[in-house]
Structure formats: C-alpha cells, structure tokens
Amino acid sequence: MTLSGHVGSNPTPGVVFQEFRINCGDKMPMVADEKPTDVKYLFEPKSVAVVGASDDENKFGYFLMKNLINFGYDGKIFPVNKKRETVLGLKCYPTVDSIPDEVEAAITLIPAKFIPQVMKDCAQKGVKGIIVCTSGFRETGEEGIKLEKEIIDIAEKAGIRIVGPNTTGILNAINGFTSTFVILPQPRKGSVSFIAQSGMFASVMLEYMLTTQPFGFSKLAGLGNKVDVDDADILEYLNQDNNTKVIAVYMEGVSDGRKFYQVAKKIAAKKPIVILKSASSKSGGEASLTHTGSLMVKDEIFDALCRSTGLIRVEDLEELIDLTKAFALCPLPKGKKIGIIAYTGGGCVMSSDACERYGLELAKFSNSTMSKLTEHAPSFAIVRNPIDAELIRQGVGDMNASLELSLEAVANDENVDAISVVLVGLSSTKTIWDIDIKRIFAKIREEHPEKPIVATTLAGRELIEEHKKKFDELGIPFFPSLLRNIRALAALVKYSKIKFGKI
C-alpha cells in the first residue's frame, strides 16, 4: 500500500492514490562507498524546497508543510508553487532556481510530467538531494518508464541523489526534517532508525510503534521505486549517524545483493541491524512482485547472508519490534547466562524451557547468592535458578522486599549476564502483589547498568497495562509473554557475540 500518488491534487480516495508496481532494476551505477555522505543531504538538509507546497488544507503539499513546521524542522523552508505568493506565511517561489538562498534538498509533490523540469531547476540551483514523492513513473507503464529515465539522467549528470519516486520518503526525528505528506504524530526522539520497503508502511508502523512502544526514533526511510538511494545507501548513512543505535529493516527483496552484503557486513559489526525479510515463500515472492516489484531472493541464501554478515533476522513484525526495543533500551550482555525471577512456579518452568529453546543458559548462582536467597526462603523451599520468588515473598512476608532481595542477589551475581523477571497479579489480591516497580527497578539498573533486564506480567488486563506503563517510563523492555522476554535476551546475546565474538 502507498498513499503517494499524483500529489498536488486533492487526496480523494480512488483519484490520487496509486500503487507503485515495479521497484527493481535500472539502478544508477553507484557502489556503497562512492558517495557515502551524499545521503545526509536527504536527512539533514540546511534548507529544503517544497515543490507543490500549498495552503489548501486538502492537499498533500499542505500536510507536508504542516509536518515540517509541527516537527520543528531546524532548516530553512522554501515553498515552491507558481500559483502562490506565500504558503503558511512563508514566501513562496515559482521555481526552485528562483530561490535566492542556498537549497540543499528538494521534495516534489506535483504531477510526474512536471518533474523533469523541476530536476533541471534543481540541477541549476545546485541542489544535493531530491525526494520524489510523486508517483506516476515506471509503475504506470511506457510513458512513466521514459519519464523516470529522464529524471535519472538529469540527476546523474548533476550529481543529485534521489529518494523515490513514489514514496513518503524521509523522516528525521532529530532535526524535524521530513518529506512525509500524511499527517503523523510528532515522533519521539530516540535511537531507533527504521527502513521500510514502502513509505506508507513505514508511516503506519511508525504510528504503531509511537503509540505502543517506549523507544524513540532517529531516522525513518521509505524508499519507494529506489531509482537511486537504496537500503544499502541508507545503512551507510545510519552507520555514520551518531543518533542511531539500532536499525530495524522491513524488506521484501534485495536489488543489489553484492552491495547490500558488503554494507551489511560492515555495519552489523558496529550497530545491530534487525531485519524482517518477507517474500520468503514462493507465493510471498509472487505477491511481492505485484507489490513492489522486488526480485525474489531464495530464503536459504538470504538466511546465509544474514548469518555471514551478522544481521539479526526475525520472523514477523512482533519480533522485529520486540528485538528493536531490546536493542534500543538494553546494554549488550557479557555472556549467555540468564538469571530468572518468577512469581509463579509455572513461570519458572516455562522460562527454563524458553532458555533452552533460544540457546541460552540458566546461570549457576554463586554461593553468596544461594545463601542470601536460602536465608530468606521458607525452610521447605528449594532455592535455584529460576527463582520461584513467591517462596521468597512467603519467606520475607513482603512483596517489595522479596523482589528487591531477589533482584539484588541476581544482579550482584557475577555468573549472571542478563535478567528476566516474571511478575504475577490477581486484581482481588492486589495489595499482596502491589509492587513498587519504579523504585526497585530504577535502583537495580542504576547499580547494574551493564546487565540487561526484561520483564513481563501475568495478570488481568488492567494490571498488565499499569505495569507496562511503569516499565515503559523506566525504559525497561516489557513484553507480553515470558517467551518473548527470553527471545529478546537471546537476540542481545546473539548480537553481543557478533560484535565482540566472545560468548
């Protein structure tokens, strides 16, 4: 799905929205290291020309201007529209080359047939990068293919980088720059960058993550037809971007396998790249050809590529977001020995199973940990890892004391590399299980910033939401199940091994 289209016109359903069809081939002959920094003009331009800017509240050119203003874009905005004197109070220019100031980037929202002239104006002006949101190129047949070649030629000669066509393009949450022409909520600043095959999918995912996840964003890219800038180019840029700590990718196909391999291998050694590569099945590949024209990559080959480059491959969107959250919020563990605290025997059992399933080990507690726990547990209790913390609670007679005691013992234990906590609650016995989450977990994280901690709660909806809110505010990954706790820790361990090669 894309919401791009013949922009500049009224965004009425069925009229302006058009799916792009083809997304491969005809790439400009560039390799990863040729112009590594060019892409930064598409994320961090000091100034931008908005071609198709509008005061008309029904037009994409209005939405885009509003986004730039609402997000607090820190560069200069030059509306370009032959029919207007001003747009949203800003002086408007008839063409890009009539702007008296320097223009680093341009965004186009006007119909495809006008784009070649805009490209020429941009070349004339010395624009460094252009985001062609406009659709109506190769995806519409012969005429569009010709038009697309024309703009590629002009850009190539002028050394202008292109994102698109046919995409919502770029969003830089740090400086407020964007080419997104659907109204989005203000993105939280953070360390996650996200690359998606289609711009609209990126927008929907962004809204989902903004409203359900605790992490913030650095850069987003939806690449559209990819006539020039592709995933590898964006990865190169994100590698250099100090705000980006973790990179999440949704991708249907790889157009230039060699380039992608080289770039992925280089960058995965520095920053975690979590990747959902769909179109892994025959029918998925066929659907992808219709969707974005991506060429299918054999799944075994892509798997091998991930293993040899160090990409963290995931199986679905839930896992993509789970692992992105873990990488965004957690330190990398020193090893694969997990300490587990669960307020239910069943949670202990299932957590143990999950560790084995994901190739993790249950830490063997030190003597000091064992004696500390044994001292407080009831006499009949067998203390071990996972800790059945309900027994400790019975021993010390208080929920918070039991949690603090267990957490500190485990966090202080040098045999423990990472911690998973499983809380439990019943609304009728809330007083028993009323937990001072913020104080206890803030303290433990302050004392042990080097150990990843993840949490989950088994309870009714209300209590789960209450706990989620608290852990989100603390910046401790909270997952809907203990299996997903362990899966997230396993990804941290896996990447720790990729990066440091030791575990």
Next chain:
Amino acid sequence: MTLSGHVGSNPTPGVVFQEFRINCGDKMPMVADEKPTDVKYLFEPKSVAVVGASDDENKFGYFLMKNLINFGYDGKIFPVNKKRETVLGLKCYPTVDSIPDEVEAAITLIPAKFIPQVMKDCAQKGVKGIIVCTSGFRETGEEGIKLEKEIIDIAEKAGIRIVGPNTTGILNAINGFTSTFVILPQPRKGSVSFIAQSGMFASVMLEYMLTTQPFGFSKLAGLGNKVDVDDADILEYLNQDNNTKVIAVYMEGVSDGRKFYQVAKKIAAKKPIVILKSASSKSGGEASLTHTGSLMVKDEIFDALCRSTGLIRVEDLEELIDLTKAFALCPLPKGKKIGIIAYTGGGCVMSSDACERYGLELAKFSNSTMSKLTEHAPSFAIVRNPIDAELIRQGVGDMNASLELSLEAVANDENVDAISVVLVGLSSTKTIWDIDIKRIFAKIREEHPEKPIVATTLAGRELIEEHKKKFDELGIPFFPSLLRNIRALAALVKYSKIKFGKI
C-alpha cells in the same frame, strides 16, 4: 505459585501461603473408564458443604462463600464451622454429617490435621466428591505424607473422589459452582474449559483471559497434588459436558501416560484439545520437579503422543490462548485453502509467507471471483490472492464498498475454505479508512457461517483497540498480528483433518 495454604487462617503473606512440592506417584488405582461420571459431582453438585466457611472478611472461607454466592451457584450451600451459628446469613453446621439434607460435594479450607475427620464425616454422610483446598500434605514432609495416605484410604473405601489437596480446585462457570478461595471476577459463560497444573495459575490465567479475550468459559480445573482426580479424569468429564466445545490444557508432566494417551485419543476425535506442555527442556524439567513434582516426559515422546492422539500442541501461553479463541469462535474449515484480504501490499506478502510456513495454501480464485474483483480494481492492478484491497478501494472509491466487495467475492468462492483480513489505518486519515466493521462482518458471517474468518489491524494503538472491541463483540477472532491470524487458521485446518481425516 500457589495461593492455597493452611486455609481457614488469615491469608497474610508469608504465613498461610505455601507452595506444594510434590505432585506425582501414589495414585489411587483407577483407570479412565472405571468411574467416568463420578467427577461430575465435583463440577455439578446439587449441594455443597463448605468446611471452614467464615464471616471473617480476611479468611479464605469467606472468599469462597462470596464466590459461590456471587457466581450464583444453583445448588444448596451448607457452611460448616464449629464456631458459628450462621455464615453470610446461611445456617451453619458443626460437622458435615450433622447436615440434615443430602450433601453431594464438600470443600475443605481447614488445616490439614483436621481433614481425616472431615473425610470420615463425609463418608458417613455419603458425600460423592471432595475438593481438598487445604495444603500441608506430602509437600511438607513425613507427617504430611502420612496424613495424605490416611485421607486417600478413607476416600477409597467410601468411594469418594478427591480433587487436590493443595489447590484452588474447580470452577463451573455454567452453574456458578466453585471451590476457588481467591475473589475472582464473575466468569463469562462460554464453551472453553481449561485445565491447569496448579490452581493459582488457572486463576491468574482466567483473569487474564476474562479481561482480554472475547470467549467465555464452561469449566476450570486446577488439580493440585492430584492424589485422585487427574487430567485424564477431567478430560473424560469434559468430553461428556455439552457446554464444553474446546479444551485448553497447561500441563507440566503426565503421571499416568497410558491412561492419558487412551483418554486423549478418544476425546481429541470429538473436541479440540489445545495443550501447552512445559518442562520440555532438561532445566525446565528440573524446575517443574521443584514446582509441582511432575515427572519429566521426554519432549519427543510427548510430541509423538500429541501427533498420534490428535492433541494440538502449542509452544507458549500466547499460542494457547490464540488457538483456544479460534476454536471457541470459528467453525472448522473444509480444507486448507485460504483467501486473504489485506489493505497493504506488505500484508499480502507476509500473509503469503505465513501460509507457506504453516502448511496452508493460497486459494486459487474462481473465474467469477477474478472477474468481480478485476471489474472494480484500477486498470493497472494485478488481481490475485492475497487481494491488495487498497487497490480495490482506489477502484471503487470507498473503503466500506471495497471491503464488502472483497469479502463477499472471497466468501462466495467455493475454492476458499477460510479467510484472513488485514486492515490498516493512520489516525490522520481515519476518514479514509473508517470501516463499518460490525455491519460488514456480521453480514458475511451470517451468509457464510461455514467459513472461519480472522482479522488483524496494523495501526496506532487507539484504532487497534477500537477494532479489537468490535471484532470481540462480533465474536470474530482478532489477533495482534497477521502471522497469528494464519497460525490460528492453520490450527483449525489441522484439527479439521484430525476430526474428519479428509483435508
């Protein structure tokens, strides 16, 4: 975790809550078919004696009485307590055998040392079944083991069935009968029955499901030490229970493999049994020994048991609940050919992948379906399964019309056995994607009650919750991801094959 304990005393943390330790061996020599109907007295007694009933709002005996009254238990309640004349306005008796009326079931909440006498009174009175919530038996050592043997002997001679000891026991949502002594919300009546290894885990899971899932319950059982009634006995009973359509089981170990195999094989052919068997790993097995004393079953053996009996084995709690929901709300499909409608190209691609992964097929649409869809799609669109319904929306110019058209085409197609729908939304363009979910889906289900439909939405949190509410009210399974849509359909297909052997 268990919240059972030395009940009758004050439920203060650290004093009365006690974990049971051992849960295997010493079974009464009964086989599945010997007394199949006896267990019904533990779920549907016409009258119950509550030994340890209390007016004291801090005692389990009060909570249990409140539950019986709040749930509207349709039988006679006889409080038993030597120290009281009445409890909650009901006449109270000093002993079970002093009750002048017939007593079919008894529940004990008094300390373990008094239980043998209670058993004798029950035998004297002709009680059919007794739920021993009390803990303090084998899990506490020598004395407890002796005590446990004593009550087993009395029960065996008198032909009384025992649930427990050391459990919250039974909940019958249909007639309001329960032995649960923690306050629970009123359970919705429905077709799901749930068996759990520990009673407290069952209570927490019940609260989770009641507050997050649209289905209702028939029977719940948490079995505790299982000195008599075990999973197989409960399965036998649920097989005969007309209110039970689907059975969900959380189990750590099987004590009598042969009996379980026979019963499972018989019942799985009639009703779907979704089972989460934990303690599948070495360390999980060790944790389970500490938790419920379950003997470990080799995972490959249990897998083989599931395959040959027709149990639907799942990997975690999320899947247990997902599949239970699908079985509770959906008809069984005639085959494995899936029709997919997705308002995002990415959703089409990922749904196709998921079908292949779970062994399903994308239905090949009939000519009539193809021409109906092609007629309304834009000229450039390639119509296929999965349907990129955003294109249909562009073609017909209206969200609801596109959904109705796509759904009807797919549901009418005899090549389609089941349907997965992927909706999409952005809060800023809500008007475009505003969907009349209730009307459209109610209609399609009325017209095609034979085809399972599942749905998911990719959007911000608010819209997802709005959609979930609507689908929940319709009784159409709504999942957090398209992968889980397909996984649920795959389970329906799998069971359809188990039951009818045709697909």
